[in-house]
Amino acid sequence: MCSWRWSTTSGHVIDLFSTEVIKSFRVGRKKLGGHPLMTFWFLILLIAGIGMSLHVIVLIAAMEEPIINPTERDILFSIFFILMAKASAETSEDTMRNSSLKHYFASPVKNCHLVFSRLLKVFWYNLALVAVVMGLVGLIVRFQGMELPAGGDFYVRLYGVVILAPLVGFNVAVFTHQDGMKRKLMFLLPYGQIIGLLWLSLHPSLGTSTRLLYIAAMALYSVSVTYLISDAVKEGWAASVKSRDGSIFSFHSRRDFLPKALPAPVRKIAQGEILRRWRNRQIPATLGVTVLLAAGLVFIYRQLGPNPDIGLDLGKYFYPALIGIAIYTTVVVHSVIPSLTLFSRDGSRLWSLRTAPVEPYWVVTGKACSTLLFAPITSALVVIPASLALRYPISFVLFAYVASMTMYFLFTGMGVLMGILFPNFDESNRGAPDVMTMYIGLMMCLFAGAFFLGPPTAILERDRFLGIMACILSADLAALAMVIMFRYGGKRYGEMEINM
Amino acid sequence: MIEISGLGKSYGDFEALKGVSLTVPPGTIHVLLGSNGAGKTTLIKILTGLLRASYGRALIDGVSVWDDVDGRARFGYMPEHPHLYDKLTGREFLDIMGSLRGMEPVPLGGRIDGLAKELELERVMDSEIESYSKGMKQKILFASALINDPPNLILDEPTSGLDPRFARYIKGRIREEASRGKSVLMSTHITSITEDIAHRVAVIEEGDIVAQGTPDELYERYHCRSMEDVFVEVVNHVRARH
Numbered sequence: 171m172c173s174w175r176w177s178t179t180s181g182h183v184i185d186l187f188s189t190e191v192i193k194s195f196r197v198g199r200k201k202l203g204g205h206p207l208m209t210f211w212f213l214i215l216l217i218a219g220i221g222m223s224l225h226v227i228v229l230i231a232a233m234e235e236p237i238i239n240p241t242e243r244d245i246l247f248s249i250f251f252i253l254m255a256k257a258s259a260e261t262s263e264d265t266m267r268n269s270s271l272k273h274y275f276a277s278p279v280k281n282c283h284l285v286f287s288r289l290l291k292v293f294w295y296n297l298a299l300v301a302v303v304m305g306l307v308g309l310i311v312r313f314q315g316m317e318l319p320a321g322g323d324f325y326v327r328l329y330g331v332v333i334l335a336p337l338v339g340f341n342v343a344v345f346t347h348q349d350g351m352k353r354k355l356m357f358l359l360p361y362g363q364i365i366g367l368l369w370l371s372l373h374p375s376l377g378t379s380t381r382l383l384y385i386a387a388m389a390l391y392s393v394s395v396t397y398l399i400s401d402a403v404k405e406g407w408a409a410s411v412k413s414r415d416g417s418i419f420s421f422h423s424r425r426d427f428l429p430k431a432l433p434a435p436v437r438k439i440a441q442g443e444i445l446r447r448w449r450n451r452q453i454p455a456t457l458g459v460t461v462l463l464a465a466g467l468v469f470i471y472r473q474l475g476p477n478p479d480i481g482l483d484l485g486k487y488f489y490p491a492l493i494g495i496a497i498y499t500t501v502v503v504h505s506v507i508p509s510l511t512l513f514s515r516d517g518s519r520l521w522s523l524r525t526a527p528v529e530p531y532w533v534v535t536g537k538a539c540s541t542l543l544f545a546p547i548t549s550a551l552v553v554i555p556a557s558l559a560l561r562y563p564i565s566f567v568l569f570a571y572v573a574s575m576t577m578y579f580l581f582t583g584m585g586v587l588m589g590i591l592f593p594n595f596d597e598s599n600r601g602a603p604d605v606m607t608m609y610i611g612l613m614m615c616l617f618a619g620a621f622f623l624g625p626p627t628a629i630l631e632r633d634r635f636l637g638i639m640a641c642i643l644s645a646d647l648a649a650l651a652m653v654i655m656f657r658y659g660g661k662r663y664g665e666m667e668i669n670m
Numbered sequence: 671m672i673e674i675s676g677l678g679k680s681y682g683d684f685e686a687l688k689g690v691s692l693t694v695p696p697g698t699i700h701v702l703l704g705s706n707g708a709g710k711t712t713l714i715k716i717l718t719g720l721l722r723a724s725y726g727r728a729l730i731d732g733v734s735v736w737d738d739v740d741g742r743a744r745f746g747y748m749p750e751h752p753h754l755y756d757k758l759t760g761r762e763f764l765d766i767m768g769s770l771r772g773m774e775p776v777p778l779g780g781r782i783d784g785l786a787k788e789l790e791l792e793r794v795m796d797s798e799i800e801s802y803s804k805g806m807k808q809k810i811l812f813a814s815a816l817i818n819d820p821p822n823l824i825l826d827e828p829t830s831g832l833d834p835r836f837a838r839y840i841k842g843r844i845r846e847e848a849s850r851g852k853s854v855l856m857s858t859h860i861t862s863i864t865e866d867i868a869h870r871v872a873v874i875e876e877g878d879i880v881a882q883g884t885p886d887e888l889y890e891r892y893h894c895r896s897m898e899d900v901f902v903e904v905v906n907h908v909r910a911r912h
Contacts, residue, residue: 434769434772435769435770438765438766438769438770439766439770441766442755442758442762442763442766445757445758445762446755446757446758449757449798450757517753518751518753519753519754519755521718521720521747521749521753522754522755522763522766522767522814523770524719524720525718525719525720525735525742525745525747526742526767526770526771527739527740527741527742527743527770527771527772528739528742528770529739530739664739665722667720667721667722668715668720668721669715669720669721670753
């Protein structure tokens with residue numbers, strides 16, 4: 171436990187926090203200086219993305235009977251949840267699974283000083299992100315002369331929620347990394363009530379000051395919990411970075427489990443990737459997300475019925491669009507994000523592949539196969555249950571399935587190429603792509619997907635058979651584009667200097 | 671056979687290597703002896719195709735492995751730090767390394783078992799590498815360098831992190847590999863290892879080879895009795911020039 175002499179404690183916490191800020195600043199400066207054009211595109215896409223979202227909000231607000239009519243409570247709670255999940259994921263990667271923290275844990279720094287410096291990092295970085303986004307929202311609203319359907323009180327309450335989210339997200343990450351299910355539940359069950367309490371405190375019958383008072387009390391409670399669990403952070407960290415030989419994720423097989431039809435180097439590299447991603451729990455986690463997406467689609471259907479009226483005679487497009495979004499999200503989670511990190515996550519381990527007598531193209535293909543091989547399964551997981559629940563004809567199921575394969579081919583190629591062109595070899599965040607690369611990658615995938623799938627969708631509306639055939643042609647072209655991107659990516663990987 | 675001639679590497683204004691030349695004929699153990707940051711690892715990384723040379727040539731059996739991927743089957747490499755895939759088992763890692771070098775499953779399996787027995791790793795071969803000690807990781811690296819029995823060995827600080835018993839074993843094994851006609855280029859800053867196994871020594875300092883010859887030639891040239899004295903004498907001489 172810390173001795174709470176404020177000046178000493180705050181001094182240590184701020185020293186540790188400052189170290190992180192300086193490190194982030196240097197990484198950011200190197201990134202921005204190295205890729206000025208990419209930074210420019212990132213800003214353009216960010217502003218365009220926010221602008222489009224604001225226009226959609228204004229459009230929905232202008233409808234007489236909008237199909238989606240969320241209350242302020244729904245919106246605030248959703249923002250809280252997204253920011254909490256983001257903070258939780260960041261804490262998980264940056265603190266709980268960061269093996270380089272051993273230097274701090276082994277030094278005479280008190281646990282709570284270290285813990286509060288990490289909390290401060292998550293807290294301020296998220297606050298800074300919200301400030302940037304809100305600043306852009308303000309500028310766009312002013313220059314476009316929009317009228318958003320929200321009063322001044324909304325922003326005050328939003329601010330309260332934005333402050334609380336990272337505090338809760340940090341603690342949730344610490345609890346989920348405790349060793350053993352019993353221990354996780356012991357911490358999470360009592361603390362998790364805070365999420366329910368927030369929902370209650372956002373009740374519309376309560377005034378702004380009352381709501382803020384409740385949120386402030388919860389924030390204070392969260393910080394107190396962080397102080398009390400500072401030893402549990404170290405225990406959770408130790409449990410997360412140690413070997414997990416005994417877990418169900420550590421199955422071992424001496425036999426090849428991929429088909430022999432694949433060239434030997436591709437098969438071996440893909441197999442190694444799959445084993446590592448399975449043992450790191452990435453594959454189980456992404457499969458879980460896919461199942462949740464499919465379940466979410468069925469849930470929305472049950473809530474809104476078969477023909478939701480969203481005005482402008484657009485109701486018939488509602489579910490196909492939702493299925494399209496679900497497929498896009500699945501492909502992003504399963505393929506784009508892993509592809510972006512295929513080489514940067516290896517970092518200093520890349521020597522083992524680079525000194526092997528294998529053509530760079532095969533290395534890239536082998537690594538990409540580790541995500542591509544799951545495409546038929548994950549596509550089916552999203553497309554088939556949703557289409558069956560909605561009683562769509564078999565032609566639609568077939569079209570959606572081929573469309574998802576098209577996205578897989580195209581997005582995997584783009585993800586791999588961007589991952590090689592803009593690698594992030596920062597060991598402290600384990601090679602995760604920076605926000606700029608990720609955002610640009612996802613937006614480019616969205617545009618490329620629309621380009622490849624727009625024409626087949628238009629044809630499908632007129633003729634089902636021709637629409638499916640056009641989609642198959644798109645899938646072929648996407649596969650060709652993927653091979654070209656692998657070739658070019660291989661060339662660039664072959665020219666990459668490995669000096670880590 | 672390893673041939674390096676006029677090899678240089680620059681990072682902006684900083685010259686990490688300044689036109690280094692050396693040859694390692696078959697059956698020879700050539701030791702690169704140098705201080706920390708002298709350029710040993712840079713030289714080895716260029717030779718193994720991890721870095722591109724700014725100028726000069728680095729050839730293994732007449733091939734530059736930066737340009738010729740197939741030439742990479744002609745050497746075994748052991749890096750200085752045990753950067754391994756922690757979530758793979760030792761067996762899986764060696765299986766991938768052997769397969770990528772074109773080995774068929776049956777001889778590869780036997781080779782892995784043989785090396786595991788020799789390096790006393792049998793008990794942990796099916797455990798994930800993250801549970802290994804540093805010494806065990808070093809042994810896996812050594813095994814991966816030998817996996818396809820290549821004609822050249824390039825070893826960066828091969829005894830780092832090993833207990834004295836295994837350090838002695840590794841030295842014996844390197845001697846044995848050289849006696850079978852392999853070219854061995856290894857770096858170290860431990861002078862006693864150099865005395866024990868080196869046929870030829872190159873002292874590298876500030877990116878340049880400042881002394882080169884057999885141990886006896888170096889003792890005679892610098893009027894010293896040990897490699898440690900030779901090294902200190904040479905390095906002090908270089909630094910005195912600045």
